[in-house]
Amino acid sequence: MTDFYTKQTLEHFRNPHNYGEIKNADGKGDAGNIVCGDVMSLYIRVIKNRQGKEVIKDVKFKTYGCAAAIATSSVITDLVKGKTIDEALKISKTDIVDTLKGLPPIKIHCSILAIDALSEAIYQFLKEKKRAIPEELENKHQRIAKSKEQIEERYRKWIGKK
Amino acid sequence: MKKIIYLDYASTTPVDPRVLKTMLPYFTEKFGNTMSLHSFGREASQALTEARKTLASIINADPEEIIFTGSATESNNLAVKGLAAFYGKEKNEIIISPTEHDCILESARSLSSQGFKIHYLPVDRNGLIDLKKLEQLINSKTLLVSVIHGNNEVGTLQDLSAIGKICREKQVFFHTDAAQSFVREKIDVKKMQIDLLTGSSQKIYGPKGAALLYVRKGVVLKPVLHGGGHENGLRSSTSNLPAIVGFAKAAQIMQKNRVEENKRIARLRDLLVKEVLEKIPRTKLNGHPTQRLANNANISFAGVEGESLLLELDFNGIAVSTGSACSSRTLEPSHVLMALGLQPEQAHGSIRFSLGRWTTKSEIKKTVKVLEKVVKKIRSFSPFGN
Numbered sequence A: 001m002t003d004f005y006t007k008q009t010l011e012h013f014r015n016p017h018n019y020g021e022i023k024n025a026d027g028k029g030d031a032g033n034i035v036c037g038d039v040m041s042l043y044i045r046v047i048k049n050r051q052g053k054e055v056i057k058d059v060k061f062k063t064y065g066c067a068a069a070i071a072t073s074s075v076i077t078d079l080v081k082g083k084t085i086d087e088a089l090k091i092s093k094t095d096i097v098d099t100l101k102g103l104p105p106i107k108i109h110c111s112i113l114a115i116d117a118l119s120e121a122i123y124q125f126l127k128e129k130k131r132a133i134p135e136e137l138e139n140k141h142q143r144i145a146k147s148k149e150q151i152e153e154r155y156r157k158w159i160g161k162k
Numbered sequence B: 001m002k003k004i005i006y007l008d009y010a011s012t013t014p015v016d017p018r019v020l021k022t023m024l025p026y027f028t029e030k031f032g033n034t035m036s037l038h039s040f041g042r043e044a045s046q047a048l049t050e051a052r053k054t055l056a057s058i059i060n061a062d063p064e065e066i067i068f069t070g071s072a073t074e075s076n077n078l079a080v081k082g083l084a085a086f087y088g089k090e091k092n093e094i095i096i097s098p099t100e101h102d103c104i105l106e107s108a109r110s111l112s113s114q115g116f117k118i119h120y121l122p123v124d125r126n127g128l129i130d131l132k133k134l135e136q137l138i139n140s141k142t143l144l145v146s147v148i149h150g151n152n153e154v155g156t157l158q159d160l161s162a163i164g165k166i167c168r169e170k171q172v173f174f175h176t177d178a179a180q181s182f183v184r185e186k187i188d189v190k191k192m193q194i195d196l197l198t199g200s201s202q203k204i205y206g207p208k209g210a211a212l213l214y215v216r217k218g219v220v221l222k223p224v225l226h227g228g229g230h231e232n233g234l235r236s237s238t239s240n241l242p243a244i245v246g247f248a249k250a251a252q253i254m255q256k257n258r259v260e261e262n263k264r265i266a267r268l269r270d271l272l273v274k275e276v277l278e279k280i281p282r283t284k285l286n287g288h289p290t291q292r293l294a295n296n297a298n299i300s301f302a303g304v305e306g307e308s309l310l311l312e313l314d315f316n317g318i319a320v321s322t323g324s325a326c327s328s329r330t331l332e333p334s335h336v337l338m339a340l341g342l343q344p345e346q347a348h349g350s351i352r353f354s355l356g357r358w359t360t361k362s363e364i365k366k367t368v369k370v371l372e373k374v375v376k377k378i379r380s381f382s383p384f385g386n
Helices: A007-014 A067-080 A085-089 A093-099 A105-128 A135-161 B017-026 B039-058 B072-087 B102-112 B131-137 B160-169 B241-256 B258-279 B306-315 B325-329 B335-339 B344-348 B361-381
Strands: A027-033 A038-048 A054-064 B066-069 B093-096 B117-120 B142-146 B173-177 B196-200 B211-215 B283-286 B296-301 B350-354
Touching (some): A007 A067, A067 A105, A105 A135, B258 B296, B258 B361, B306 B361
Parallel strands (some): B093 B142
16 A cells, blocks of 8 residues: 555654754755645754765754655654765765655655655755856756745745635 | 544444334345335335435435435435426525535536536635625526535534525525534525525444435426435435434434533533643634534634644544544645635634544543643654744
8 A cells, every 4th residue: 555654754753853953053954845744954064074975963854744855854864873974965855765665656756855854954055165066066056956946936926826 | 452432423423223123124024126126025125115205304305305315425416417408507606614524525526527606605714605606696597506415524504494594585495414414403405495405324323324405396307326216316226224214213212402512512522621721731622612513512622733633643542533534544734724724724723623423522631631742742842842
Protein backbone atom coordinates (compact mmCIF):
# COMPACT_ATOMS: atom_id res chain seq x y z
CA MET A 1 0.00 0.00 0.00
CA THR A 2 1.96 3.00 -1.21
CA ASP A 3 -0.92 5.26 -0.24
CA PHE A 4 0.13 4.96 3.37
CA TYR A 5 3.35 5.72 5.17
CA THR A 6 6.04 3.12 5.80
CA LYS A 7 7.07 2.09 9.30
CA GLN A 8 10.30 4.04 8.82
CA THR A 9 8.46 7.22 7.87
CA LEU A 10 6.13 6.99 10.83
CA GLU A 11 9.05 6.33 13.17
CA HIS A 12 10.93 9.43 11.94
CA PHE A 13 7.69 11.44 12.16
CA ARG A 14 7.00 10.39 15.71
CA ASN A 15 10.59 10.66 16.94
CA PRO A 16 12.36 13.05 14.61
CA HIS A 17 16.13 13.45 14.90
CA ASN A 18 17.88 16.82 15.20
CA TYR A 19 14.94 19.14 15.42
CA GLY A 20 15.39 22.66 16.69
CA GLU A 21 17.46 25.64 15.66
CA ILE A 22 21.17 26.45 15.67
CA LYS A 23 21.88 29.92 17.02
CA ASN A 24 24.23 31.86 14.73
CA ALA A 25 24.21 29.01 12.23
CA ASP A 26 26.75 29.09 9.40
CA GLY A 27 23.96 28.52 6.94
CA LYS A 28 20.17 28.49 7.00
CA GLY A 29 18.00 27.26 4.16
CA ASP A 30 14.26 27.76 3.79
CA ALA A 31 12.08 25.76 1.45
CA GLY A 32 8.39 25.26 0.83
CA ASN A 33 5.48 27.55 1.19
CA ILE A 34 2.70 27.86 3.70
CA VAL A 35 0.18 27.95 0.85
CA CYS A 36 1.12 24.37 -0.01
CA GLY A 37 1.17 23.40 3.64
CA ASP A 38 4.89 22.62 4.03
CA VAL A 39 7.61 24.94 5.30
CA MET A 40 11.08 23.71 6.15
CA SER A 41 14.10 25.49 7.65
CA LEU A 42 17.46 23.76 7.85
CA TYR A 43 20.37 25.08 9.93
CA ILE A 44 24.00 23.98 9.48
CA ARG A 45 27.14 24.42 11.52
CA VAL A 46 30.34 23.98 9.47
CA ILE A 47 33.81 23.34 10.90
CA LYS A 48 37.19 22.33 9.46
CA ASN A 49 38.17 18.74 10.20
CA ARG A 50 41.72 17.51 10.86
CA GLN A 51 42.42 17.22 7.14
CA GLY A 52 41.44 20.87 6.79
CA LYS A 53 38.22 20.00 4.99
CA GLU A 54 34.98 21.75 5.83
CA VAL A 55 32.40 19.38 7.22
CA ILE A 56 28.87 19.84 8.44
CA LYS A 57 29.37 19.27 12.13
CA ASP A 58 25.82 19.96 13.22
CA VAL A 59 22.47 20.27 11.52
CA LYS A 60 18.98 20.99 12.81
CA PHE A 61 15.56 21.53 11.31
CA LYS A 62 12.26 23.24 11.99
CA THR A 63 9.39 22.04 9.85
CA TYR A 64 5.71 22.82 9.53
CA GLY A 65 4.05 20.12 7.50
CA CYS A 66 2.62 16.67 7.11
CA ALA A 67 4.20 13.52 8.47
CA ALA A 68 6.24 13.10 5.28
CA ALA A 69 7.65 16.63 5.57
CA ILE A 70 8.75 16.00 9.15
CA ALA A 71 10.16 12.56 8.37
CA THR A 72 12.15 13.77 5.34
CA SER A 73 13.52 16.65 7.44
CA SER A 74 14.63 14.20 10.09
CA VAL A 75 16.25 11.88 7.53
CA ILE A 76 18.17 14.59 5.75
CA THR A 77 19.73 15.74 9.01
CA ASP A 78 20.96 12.16 9.56
CA LEU A 79 22.32 11.94 6.03
CA VAL A 80 24.10 15.30 6.21
CA LYS A 81 25.75 15.12 9.60
CA GLY A 82 29.54 14.72 9.32
CA LYS A 83 29.60 15.08 5.53
CA THR A 84 31.83 17.53 3.64
CA ILE A 85 30.10 20.26 1.67
CA ASP A 86 30.77 18.43 -1.60
CA GLU A 87 29.38 15.18 -0.23
CA ALA A 88 26.32 16.92 1.17
CA LEU A 89 25.56 18.48 -2.20
CA LYS A 90 25.46 14.99 -3.72
CA ILE A 91 22.62 13.79 -1.49
CA SER A 92 19.53 13.24 -3.61
CA LYS A 93 15.84 12.83 -3.01
CA THR A 94 16.26 9.15 -3.87
CA ASP A 95 18.61 8.76 -0.89
CA ILE A 96 15.89 10.16 1.36
CA VAL A 97 13.09 8.08 -0.14
CA ASP A 98 15.24 4.94 0.05
CA THR A 99 16.04 5.56 3.72
CA LEU A 100 12.31 5.83 4.39
CA LYS A 101 11.68 2.68 2.29
CA GLY A 102 9.37 4.67 0.05
CA LEU A 103 6.92 7.56 0.21
CA PRO A 104 3.37 7.81 -1.16
CA PRO A 105 3.61 9.30 -4.69
CA ILE A 106 1.70 12.42 -3.62
CA LYS A 107 4.34 13.03 -0.92
CA ILE A 108 7.51 12.69 -3.01
CA HIS A 109 7.67 16.48 -3.20
CA CYS A 110 8.50 16.52 0.53
CA SER A 111 11.82 14.82 -0.19
CA ILE A 112 12.55 17.47 -2.84
CA LEU A 113 11.72 20.10 -0.24
CA ALA A 114 14.33 18.67 2.13
CA ILE A 115 16.98 18.70 -0.61
CA ASP A 116 16.03 22.28 -1.49
CA ALA A 117 16.37 23.39 2.13
CA LEU A 118 19.82 21.79 2.34
CA SER A 119 20.98 23.36 -0.93
CA GLU A 120 19.78 26.74 0.25
CA ALA A 121 21.62 26.39 3.56
CA ILE A 122 24.85 25.51 1.76
CA TYR A 123 24.26 28.31 -0.74
CA GLN A 124 23.93 30.80 2.08
CA PHE A 125 27.05 29.45 3.78
CA LEU A 126 29.17 29.75 0.62
CA LYS A 127 27.74 33.15 -0.21
CA GLU A 128 28.56 34.55 3.21
CA LYS A 129 32.08 33.16 3.08
CA LYS A 130 32.34 34.76 -0.37
CA ARG A 131 33.22 31.42 -1.96
CA ALA A 132 32.64 30.42 -5.53
CA ILE A 133 29.17 28.96 -5.97
CA PRO A 134 29.08 25.82 -8.15
CA GLU A 135 27.01 26.44 -11.26
CA GLU A 136 24.56 23.69 -10.43
CA LEU A 137 23.91 25.13 -6.98
CA GLU A 138 23.44 28.62 -8.40
CA ASN A 139 20.87 27.27 -10.88
CA LYS A 140 19.07 25.45 -8.15
CA HIS A 141 18.95 28.57 -6.02
CA GLN A 142 17.43 30.50 -8.94
CA ARG A 143 14.87 27.78 -9.54
CA ILE A 144 13.80 27.71 -5.88
CA ALA A 145 13.45 31.49 -5.78
CA LYS A 146 11.43 31.45 -8.99
CA SER A 147 9.07 28.72 -7.88
CA LYS A 148 8.49 30.60 -4.65
CA GLU A 149 7.46 33.61 -6.67
CA GLN A 150 5.17 31.54 -8.87
CA ILE A 151 3.40 29.97 -5.90
CA GLU A 152 2.81 33.36 -4.33
CA GLU A 153 1.53 34.70 -7.64
CA ARG A 154 -0.82 31.73 -8.04
CA TYR A 155 -2.07 32.23 -4.52
CA ARG A 156 -2.78 35.90 -5.09
CA LYS A 157 -4.75 34.99 -8.21
CA TRP A 158 -6.66 32.30 -6.37
CA ILE A 159 -7.61 34.63 -3.53
CA GLY A 160 -8.43 37.37 -6.00
CA LYS A 161 -10.80 35.07 -7.87
CA LYS A 162 -13.29 34.79 -5.05
CA MET B 1 -6.89 -3.84 23.20
CA LYS B 2 -7.41 -0.20 23.98
CA LYS B 3 -10.75 1.16 22.83
CA ILE B 4 -10.40 3.68 20.04
CA ILE B 5 -12.18 7.00 20.40
CA TYR B 6 -14.14 7.66 17.22
CA LEU B 7 -14.74 11.35 16.57
CA ASP B 8 -15.35 11.12 12.85
CA TYR B 9 -19.11 10.49 12.73
CA ALA B 10 -19.47 13.06 9.95
CA SER B 11 -17.40 10.80 7.69
CA THR B 12 -19.60 7.83 8.36
CA THR B 13 -21.42 6.26 11.29
CA PRO B 14 -21.50 2.68 12.47
CA VAL B 15 -24.82 0.91 11.89
CA ASP B 16 -27.03 1.00 14.96
CA PRO B 17 -27.57 -2.59 16.18
CA ARG B 18 -31.34 -2.04 16.06
CA VAL B 19 -31.00 -1.08 12.39
CA LEU B 20 -28.91 -4.13 11.62
CA LYS B 21 -31.48 -6.38 13.24
CA THR B 22 -34.22 -4.91 11.07
CA MET B 23 -32.13 -5.38 7.95
CA LEU B 24 -31.06 -9.01 8.40
CA PRO B 25 -34.23 -10.79 7.18
CA TYR B 26 -34.01 -8.84 3.92
CA PHE B 27 -30.75 -10.58 3.05
CA THR B 28 -32.09 -14.09 3.50
CA GLU B 29 -35.83 -14.76 3.82
CA LYS B 30 -37.19 -11.52 2.35
CA PHE B 31 -34.70 -11.23 -0.47
CA GLY B 32 -37.21 -10.71 -3.30
CA ASN B 33 -36.93 -8.26 -6.17
CA THR B 34 -39.44 -5.47 -5.71
CA MET B 35 -40.40 -5.72 -9.39
CA SER B 36 -41.34 -9.45 -9.26
CA LEU B 37 -45.02 -10.30 -9.35
CA HIS B 38 -44.84 -13.36 -7.09
CA SER B 39 -45.13 -13.40 -3.32
CA PHE B 40 -41.42 -12.66 -2.78
CA GLY B 41 -41.69 -9.62 -4.98
CA ARG B 42 -44.87 -8.41 -3.34
CA GLU B 43 -43.31 -8.75 0.10
CA ALA B 44 -40.26 -6.77 -1.02
CA SER B 45 -42.37 -4.16 -2.77
CA GLN B 46 -44.43 -3.65 0.35
CA ALA B 47 -41.31 -3.14 2.46
CA LEU B 48 -40.05 -0.61 -0.05
CA THR B 49 -43.35 1.28 0.12
CA GLU B 50 -43.20 1.32 3.91
CA ALA B 51 -39.64 2.65 3.92
CA ARG B 52 -40.61 5.36 1.44
CA LYS B 53 -43.55 6.41 3.62
CA THR B 54 -41.40 6.55 6.74
CA LEU B 55 -38.71 8.68 5.12
CA ALA B 56 -41.20 10.97 3.36
CA SER B 57 -43.00 11.72 6.62
CA ILE B 58 -39.78 12.89 8.24
CA ILE B 59 -39.48 15.85 5.87
CA ASN B 60 -43.23 16.28 5.33
CA ALA B 61 -43.05 15.02 1.73
CA ASP B 62 -45.38 12.65 -0.09
CA PRO B 63 -44.06 9.11 -0.55
CA GLU B 64 -44.06 9.45 -4.36
CA GLU B 65 -41.68 12.36 -4.00
CA ILE B 66 -38.91 10.16 -2.55
CA ILE B 67 -36.43 8.62 -5.00
CA PHE B 68 -34.03 6.05 -3.56
CA THR B 69 -30.45 6.14 -4.80
CA GLY B 70 -27.18 4.49 -3.81
CA SER B 71 -25.43 7.44 -2.20
CA ALA B 72 -25.73 11.14 -1.44
CA THR B 73 -23.22 11.74 -4.21
CA GLU B 74 -25.57 10.01 -6.63
CA SER B 75 -28.56 12.02 -5.38
CA ASN B 76 -26.66 15.27 -5.82
CA ASN B 77 -25.53 14.28 -9.30
CA LEU B 78 -29.08 13.33 -10.26
CA ALA B 79 -30.49 16.60 -8.96
CA VAL B 80 -28.03 18.85 -10.76
CA LYS B 81 -27.53 16.90 -13.97
CA GLY B 82 -31.12 15.67 -14.16
CA LEU B 83 -32.51 19.19 -14.00
CA ALA B 84 -29.89 20.50 -16.41
CA ALA B 85 -30.69 17.79 -18.94
CA PHE B 86 -34.42 18.55 -18.89
CA TYR B 87 -34.51 22.32 -18.63
CA GLY B 88 -31.05 23.23 -19.97
CA LYS B 89 -32.29 24.52 -23.31
CA GLU B 90 -34.30 27.30 -21.66
CA LYS B 91 -32.21 28.02 -18.59
CA ASN B 92 -28.49 27.52 -18.25
CA GLU B 93 -27.33 29.28 -15.11
CA ILE B 94 -26.72 27.57 -11.78
CA ILE B 95 -26.02 29.24 -8.45
CA ILE B 96 -24.14 27.33 -5.76
CA SER B 97 -22.19 28.16 -2.65
CA PRO B 98 -18.40 27.78 -2.67
CA THR B 99 -18.72 25.54 0.39
CA GLU B 100 -20.59 22.72 -1.35
CA HIS B 101 -19.42 19.15 -1.13
CA ASP B 102 -17.17 18.09 -4.01
CA CYS B 103 -19.98 16.15 -5.68
CA ILE B 104 -22.02 19.33 -6.19
CA LEU B 105 -18.98 21.40 -7.17
CA GLU B 106 -17.84 18.80 -9.68
CA SER B 107 -21.33 18.14 -11.05
CA ALA B 108 -21.76 21.85 -11.65
CA ARG B 109 -18.31 22.15 -13.18
CA SER B 110 -19.06 19.25 -15.52
CA LEU B 111 -22.03 21.24 -16.81
CA SER B 112 -19.98 24.35 -17.41
CA SER B 113 -18.33 22.49 -20.30
CA GLN B 114 -21.83 22.09 -21.78
CA GLY B 115 -22.45 25.81 -21.83
CA PHE B 116 -23.80 26.25 -18.31
CA LYS B 117 -22.73 29.25 -16.32
CA ILE B 118 -21.94 28.61 -12.65
CA HIS B 119 -22.22 31.43 -10.12
CA TYR B 120 -20.70 31.14 -6.66
CA LEU B 121 -22.46 32.83 -3.77
CA PRO B 122 -20.26 34.73 -1.37
CA VAL B 123 -20.20 33.40 2.20
CA ASP B 124 -19.31 35.29 5.36
CA ARG B 125 -16.60 34.18 7.76
CA ASN B 126 -19.09 31.97 9.58
CA GLY B 127 -19.98 30.21 6.35
CA LEU B 128 -23.45 31.69 5.84
CA ILE B 129 -24.38 32.61 2.29
CA ASP B 130 -25.20 36.19 1.35
CA LEU B 131 -28.98 36.20 0.79
CA LYS B 132 -29.01 39.66 -0.79
CA LYS B 133 -26.44 38.53 -3.30
CA LEU B 134 -28.54 35.46 -4.00
CA GLU B 135 -31.49 37.65 -4.94
CA GLN B 136 -29.27 39.76 -7.18
CA LEU B 137 -27.74 36.76 -8.93
CA ILE B 138 -31.06 35.17 -9.90
CA ASN B 139 -32.18 36.14 -13.39
CA SER B 140 -34.40 34.76 -16.17
CA LYS B 141 -31.69 32.26 -17.17
CA THR B 142 -31.27 30.84 -13.66
CA LEU B 143 -32.30 27.19 -13.48
CA LEU B 144 -31.18 26.08 -10.05
CA VAL B 145 -29.90 27.26 -6.69
CA SER B 146 -28.11 24.51 -4.77
CA VAL B 147 -26.90 25.20 -1.24
CA ILE B 148 -25.65 22.67 1.27
CA HIS B 149 -27.72 22.64 4.49
CA GLY B 150 -25.29 21.51 7.19
CA ASN B 151 -21.75 22.00 6.00
CA ASN B 152 -19.75 18.77 6.15
CA GLU B 153 -16.52 20.47 7.21
CA VAL B 154 -17.42 23.38 9.45
CA GLY B 155 -20.96 22.44 10.42
CA THR B 156 -22.61 25.76 9.58
CA LEU B 157 -26.37 25.44 9.00
CA GLN B 158 -27.88 27.58 6.26
CA ASP B 159 -31.29 29.18 6.63
CA LEU B 160 -33.29 26.93 4.29
CA SER B 161 -36.55 28.86 4.76
CA ALA B 162 -34.96 32.13 3.70
CA ILE B 163 -33.35 30.57 0.62
CA GLY B 164 -36.54 28.67 -0.23
CA LYS B 165 -38.61 31.83 -0.03
CA ILE B 166 -36.35 33.73 -2.41
CA CYS B 167 -36.18 30.85 -4.89
CA ARG B 168 -39.94 30.25 -4.92
CA GLU B 169 -40.67 33.94 -5.40
CA LYS B 170 -38.23 34.13 -8.28
CA GLN B 171 -39.42 30.76 -9.63
CA VAL B 172 -36.10 28.96 -9.70
CA PHE B 173 -35.51 25.45 -8.40
CA PHE B 174 -33.95 25.08 -4.97
CA HIS B 175 -31.94 21.99 -4.11
CA THR B 176 -30.26 21.40 -0.79
CA ASP B 177 -27.63 18.80 0.02
CA ALA B 178 -28.78 17.69 3.47
CA ALA B 179 -26.46 14.68 3.71
CA GLN B 180 -25.20 15.84 7.12
CA SER B 181 -28.46 17.24 8.44
CA PHE B 182 -31.24 14.94 7.20
CA VAL B 183 -33.24 13.77 10.27
CA ARG B 184 -30.64 15.38 12.56
CA GLU B 185 -32.29 18.76 11.94
CA LYS B 186 -36.00 19.41 11.53
CA ILE B 187 -36.73 19.92 7.86
CA ASP B 188 -40.16 20.54 6.34
CA VAL B 189 -39.87 20.65 2.56
CA LYS B 190 -43.29 22.26 2.16
CA LYS B 191 -42.85 25.02 4.71
CA MET B 192 -39.27 25.66 3.64
CA GLN B 193 -40.25 25.62 -0.06
CA ILE B 194 -37.59 23.10 -1.04
CA ASP B 195 -37.81 21.53 -4.50
CA LEU B 196 -35.08 18.92 -4.19
CA LEU B 197 -33.30 17.52 -1.16
CA THR B 198 -30.55 14.95 -0.68
CA GLY B 199 -30.52 12.71 2.39
CA SER B 200 -28.13 9.94 3.36
CA SER B 201 -28.35 6.74 5.40
CA GLN B 202 -24.72 6.23 6.42
CA LYS B 203 -24.59 9.53 8.33
CA ILE B 204 -27.47 8.58 10.63
CA TYR B 205 -26.41 5.09 11.78
CA GLY B 206 -27.92 3.40 8.75
CA PRO B 207 -26.01 1.25 6.27
CA LYS B 208 -23.96 2.50 3.32
CA GLY B 209 -25.50 2.10 -0.11
CA ALA B 210 -28.77 3.92 0.50
CA ALA B 211 -29.69 7.56 0.08
CA LEU B 212 -32.61 9.55 -1.21
CA LEU B 213 -33.49 12.46 -3.38
CA TYR B 214 -36.72 14.28 -2.60
CA VAL B 215 -38.18 15.61 -5.85
CA ARG B 216 -41.18 17.88 -5.42
CA LYS B 217 -44.19 16.96 -7.53
CA GLY B 218 -44.06 18.94 -10.74
CA VAL B 219 -40.26 19.08 -10.94
CA VAL B 220 -39.01 17.03 -13.88
CA LEU B 221 -35.62 15.35 -14.01
CA LYS B 222 -34.01 13.34 -16.77
CA PRO B 223 -32.60 10.13 -15.35
CA VAL B 224 -28.88 9.48 -15.30
CA LEU B 225 -29.35 5.68 -15.21
CA HIS B 226 -31.65 4.06 -17.78
CA GLY B 227 -33.07 0.57 -17.48
CA GLY B 228 -36.02 -1.14 -15.88
CA GLY B 229 -37.68 2.07 -14.77
CA HIS B 230 -37.36 1.74 -11.01
CA GLU B 231 -37.99 4.72 -8.75
CA ASN B 232 -40.50 6.32 -11.07
CA GLY B 233 -38.10 5.92 -13.97
CA LEU B 234 -35.52 8.12 -12.32
CA ARG B 235 -33.15 5.49 -11.02
CA SER B 236 -33.18 2.12 -12.74
CA SER B 237 -31.45 -0.54 -10.65
CA THR B 238 -32.78 -3.40 -8.56
CA SER B 239 -33.76 -1.84 -5.24
CA ASN B 240 -31.17 -2.35 -2.52
CA LEU B 241 -33.87 -3.34 -0.10
CA PRO B 242 -31.80 -4.35 2.95
CA ALA B 243 -30.06 -0.97 2.87
CA ILE B 244 -33.28 0.96 2.23
CA VAL B 245 -35.11 -0.80 5.05
CA GLY B 246 -32.14 -0.04 7.29
CA PHE B 247 -32.14 3.59 6.16
CA ALA B 248 -35.80 3.97 7.14
CA LYS B 249 -35.26 2.31 10.50
CA ALA B 250 -32.23 4.49 11.22
CA ALA B 251 -34.24 7.60 10.38
CA GLN B 252 -37.09 6.47 12.60
CA ILE B 253 -34.76 5.93 15.56
CA MET B 254 -33.07 9.30 15.15
CA GLN B 255 -36.35 11.12 14.60
CA LYS B 256 -37.76 9.75 17.84
CA ASN B 257 -34.90 10.97 20.02
CA ARG B 258 -33.71 13.88 17.95
CA VAL B 259 -34.11 16.67 20.48
CA GLU B 260 -32.58 14.80 23.42
CA GLU B 261 -29.80 13.31 21.34
CA ASN B 262 -28.84 16.66 19.82
CA LYS B 263 -28.87 18.25 23.24
CA ARG B 264 -26.61 15.59 24.71
CA ILE B 265 -24.16 15.68 21.79
CA ALA B 266 -24.09 19.48 21.61
CA ARG B 267 -23.25 19.61 25.32
CA LEU B 268 -20.27 17.32 24.77
CA ARG B 269 -19.24 19.23 21.66
CA ASP B 270 -19.39 22.52 23.57
CA LEU B 271 -17.29 21.00 26.32
CA LEU B 272 -14.69 19.93 23.76
CA VAL B 273 -14.55 23.37 22.16
CA LYS B 274 -14.42 25.20 25.47
CA GLU B 275 -11.63 23.05 26.89
CA VAL B 276 -9.52 23.11 23.74
CA LEU B 277 -9.83 26.87 23.33
CA GLU B 278 -9.05 27.41 27.01
CA LYS B 279 -6.22 24.95 27.43
CA ILE B 280 -4.43 25.14 24.09
CA PRO B 281 -3.11 28.52 22.98
CA ARG B 282 -3.61 29.79 19.42
CA THR B 283 -6.71 27.75 18.67
CA LYS B 284 -9.91 28.92 17.01
CA LEU B 285 -13.34 27.47 16.27
CA ASN B 286 -14.28 27.56 12.58
CA GLY B 287 -17.80 27.88 11.25
CA HIS B 288 -20.80 29.54 12.86
CA PRO B 289 -20.58 29.89 16.66
CA THR B 290 -24.17 28.75 17.24
CA GLN B 291 -25.98 28.06 13.98
CA ARG B 292 -24.27 24.73 13.37
CA LEU B 293 -24.71 20.97 13.40
CA ALA B 294 -24.86 19.75 16.99
CA ASN B 295 -22.10 17.19 16.47
CA ASN B 296 -19.51 19.28 14.62
CA ALA B 297 -16.47 21.14 15.95
CA ASN B 298 -13.89 22.35 13.46
CA ILE B 299 -10.84 23.81 15.17
CA SER B 300 -7.69 25.48 13.80
CA PHE B 301 -4.43 24.89 15.63
CA ALA B 302 -1.92 27.58 14.58
CA GLY B 303 1.56 26.32 13.79
CA VAL B 304 0.37 22.74 13.41
CA GLU B 305 -0.32 21.01 10.12
CA GLY B 306 -3.55 19.02 10.12
CA GLU B 307 -2.32 15.71 8.80
CA SER B 308 0.48 15.45 11.34
CA LEU B 309 -2.00 16.21 14.12
CA LEU B 310 -4.43 13.62 12.74
CA LEU B 311 -1.70 10.97 12.70
CA GLU B 312 -0.51 11.79 16.22
CA LEU B 313 -4.10 11.53 17.45
CA ASP B 314 -4.46 8.23 15.60
CA PHE B 315 -1.36 6.88 17.37
CA ASN B 316 -3.04 7.87 20.61
CA GLY B 317 -6.21 6.02 19.69
CA ILE B 318 -8.35 8.95 18.54
CA ALA B 319 -9.87 9.05 15.06
CA VAL B 320 -10.60 12.50 13.59
CA SER B 321 -10.52 14.10 10.17
CA THR B 322 -8.84 17.01 8.43
CA GLY B 323 -11.37 18.91 6.36
CA SER B 324 -13.58 16.29 4.82
CA ALA B 325 -12.39 12.70 4.69
CA CYS B 326 -12.69 12.62 0.91
CA SER B 327 -10.06 15.28 0.45
CA SER B 328 -7.49 13.76 2.79
CA ARG B 329 -5.61 12.45 -0.25
CA THR B 330 -5.17 15.83 -1.87
CA LEU B 331 -2.74 18.50 -0.78
CA GLU B 332 -4.74 21.66 -1.26
CA PRO B 333 -6.06 23.47 1.77
CA SER B 334 -9.78 22.92 2.23
CA HIS B 335 -11.86 24.93 -0.25
CA VAL B 336 -14.48 25.42 2.46
CA LEU B 337 -12.08 26.96 4.96
CA MET B 338 -10.51 29.16 2.29
CA ALA B 339 -13.99 30.36 1.27
CA LEU B 340 -14.56 31.38 4.89
CA GLY B 341 -11.51 33.61 4.56
CA LEU B 342 -9.04 31.56 6.58
CA GLN B 343 -5.35 32.04 5.86
CA PRO B 344 -3.65 28.99 4.31
CA GLU B 345 -1.81 28.24 7.56
CA GLN B 346 -5.11 28.18 9.47
CA ALA B 347 -6.78 26.10 6.79
CA HIS B 348 -3.91 23.58 6.76
CA GLY B 349 -4.00 23.35 10.55
CA SER B 350 -7.66 22.50 11.01
CA ILE B 351 -9.22 19.38 12.44
CA ARG B 352 -12.84 18.30 12.25
CA PHE B 353 -14.12 16.57 15.36
CA SER B 354 -17.55 15.03 14.81
CA LEU B 355 -19.33 13.43 17.73
CA GLY B 356 -22.00 10.78 17.73
CA ARG B 357 -24.43 8.51 19.51
CA TRP B 358 -21.74 6.67 21.44
CA THR B 359 -19.45 9.57 22.34
CA THR B 360 -18.95 9.91 26.10
CA LYS B 361 -17.78 12.67 28.39
CA SER B 362 -14.71 10.71 29.40
CA GLU B 363 -13.77 10.34 25.73
CA ILE B 364 -13.95 14.10 25.32
CA LYS B 365 -11.84 14.64 28.44
CA LYS B 366 -9.26 12.15 27.17
CA THR B 367 -9.20 13.79 23.74
CA VAL B 368 -8.48 17.20 25.24
CA LYS B 369 -5.65 15.74 27.30
CA VAL B 370 -4.07 14.04 24.29
CA LEU B 371 -4.50 17.16 22.18
CA GLU B 372 -2.65 19.28 24.73
CA LYS B 373 0.25 16.86 24.59
CA VAL B 374 0.50 16.28 20.83
CA VAL B 375 -0.09 19.89 19.78
CA LYS B 376 2.78 20.91 22.03
CA LYS B 377 4.95 18.18 20.52
CA ILE B 378 4.25 19.10 16.89
CA ARG B 379 4.72 22.77 17.63
CA SER B 380 8.18 22.01 18.98
CA PHE B 381 9.25 20.99 15.43
CA SER B 382 7.46 23.86 13.76
CA PRO B 383 8.98 27.17 12.65
CA PHE B 384 5.60 28.69 13.60
CA GLY B 385 5.49 26.84 16.89
CA ASN B 386 5.28 29.87 19.14
